[in-house]
Amino acid sequence: MSSIFDEVVNRKNTDSLKWDYCKQRFGKSGILPMWVADMDFKSPSIISEAIIQRAQHGIFGYTEASERLSAALAGWMKKRHGWQIDEKWISYSPGVVTSVNTAILAYTKPGDKVLMQTPIYYPFYNSIIDNERELVTNSLRDNNGHYGIDFEDLEKKLSDNVKMMIFCSPHNPIGRVWKIDELKEVLRLCKKYNVILVSDEIHSDLVFKGHKHIPIASLIEDDFKNCITLVSPTKTFNIAGLSVSAVIISEAGLRAKFRSTLSKNGANMLNIFGLVAAEAAYSSCEKWLDELLVYLEENLNTLEEYFKENIPQIKVIRPEATYLAWLDCNGLKVPAGQLKDFFVNKAGVGLNDGFAFGKEGLGFQRLNFACPRTVLLEGLERIKKAVDGLSC
Structure with missing residues (x-):
């Protein structure tokens, strides 16, 4: 067919x-x-039509993300992933890599240790090294083609004064969809060692049958809220060139610090067509x-x-x-x-x-x-x- x-x-x-x-x-x-x-x-085509309609207006001045977009994203997260979020938790940035860099600048200082699970999406290496942080790696275990987390090594590394962990869920490049017990153990260790967790979930909508993506922040409890979730419609709907992504942070202090750092770097103003595309995607493209x-x-x-x-x-x-x-x-x-x-x-x-x-x-x-x-x-x-x- x-x-x-x-x-x-x-x-x-x-x-x-x-x-x-x-x-x-x-x-x-x-x-x-x-x-x-x-x-x-x-x-x-719904996205293309929304962009064309906006372009026909003819004026493309400064803009901000609308309440409609935040409502659409919140509805998407609840329907597709079972996660009820508050719209006020949402911030926007040009992309996930921008958000990772912003989080590193907001929550760590030069010389601090930042951990990643390798092999991993390669721009994240530059995010750590170029910002003068110390890279710490927790190699994933290759069990005859099925990768898993080496939790013994992860705990050892986190206990040695690591300030932040960058988590890739689903994982790029190996394609793992982490199970709930794996996610809970990551959260437990980050809580135990007071590590800020930055979860890249840009591929969360691209999950195959038999597997289910669980936003790791949906599992957090009130006594640990140091979790930042990065999502975007760009991979899902093939609109990477429109530069739009969202950052979900439930804790008010962390959220304010992220927004302040994003603004200091001049990265808080998005492309108007990216915002239009994101709203159309989350509203009408399921x-x-x-x-x-x-x-x-x-x-x-x-x-x-x-x-x-x-x-x-x-x-x-x-x-x-x-x-x-x-x-x-x-x-x-x-x-x-x-x-x-x-x-x-x-x-x-x-x-x-x-x-x-x-x-x-x-x-x-x-x-x-x-x-x-x-x-x-x-x-x-x-x-x-x-x-x-x-x-x-």
Whole structure:
């Protein structure tokens, strides 16, 4: 059956980071880009129509997030994730990375320790190091393709004067959806050692069947409220270029400090079209998302089956959420340090090199499968041809 997501849209000459800057990133033209985390699908038509309607007004002055947007986001969180939030808890920033940087500046000082669970979304490394904080890592355990938290190591690290923990839920790049007992243990340890918890939940709407995202802040109790939740419609509805995200903080003091720091950095004014798009997304695009999730899971099944049948040397770590596949390439006859070169120059595909996510990612690649199935199959066939060539 044909799907709206089968349409192949030419994204070239649209200033697309993914498509128009391949040569700058990978060193050659003709690369099929399957890396940066945006989708090759049109955003919901409801969002486009809302933007067009606002653009026709013709005046684009300074703006603020409306009460309508906050009400829509609160309704979304309750319906999709079972979390009842107060609209006054919500602040807005241009993006999750901006919010992570703002939280680091607001709640820690130079030299303070900030912990992350690695491998992890690579811009967070810069958020810590560039702000002159000390990076502490808690490596996730790879249990034959199923990653889990090393709680013994986590407690040891948190107990050593760590001030903040950046938590990725669902996790990027490995795609784990954390279970309630894992979330409760993270909260217990942060409470025990008085650690501020910053939870990146940007992929929380992109969860596959059989799994359920639980906002970690929905589990907090009155005696521990040092929890900051970061969400955004940008991944869910493919509007990353519109630069809009939300920050949910229930504790008044933490919320005021975050807003003050955001303002000091001049990052508290958002793009008017981003606000319009976010309101339309959270108000009227749930059906589109449900259809997207079906298509993404079918793509994931296609990808997993293709590798098993045609490229068994590469093992797919099946994600429970996100549209990003974590590929274990240690079975290839290619040294881990040469994988990027192999995929670019032999296969002609542009992936994210796993080492960028941390030393634990050496020997891995991250592949974005949020594209029409014909494009996905083209990428897989390119990889197969290159792998077959290794044995010649």
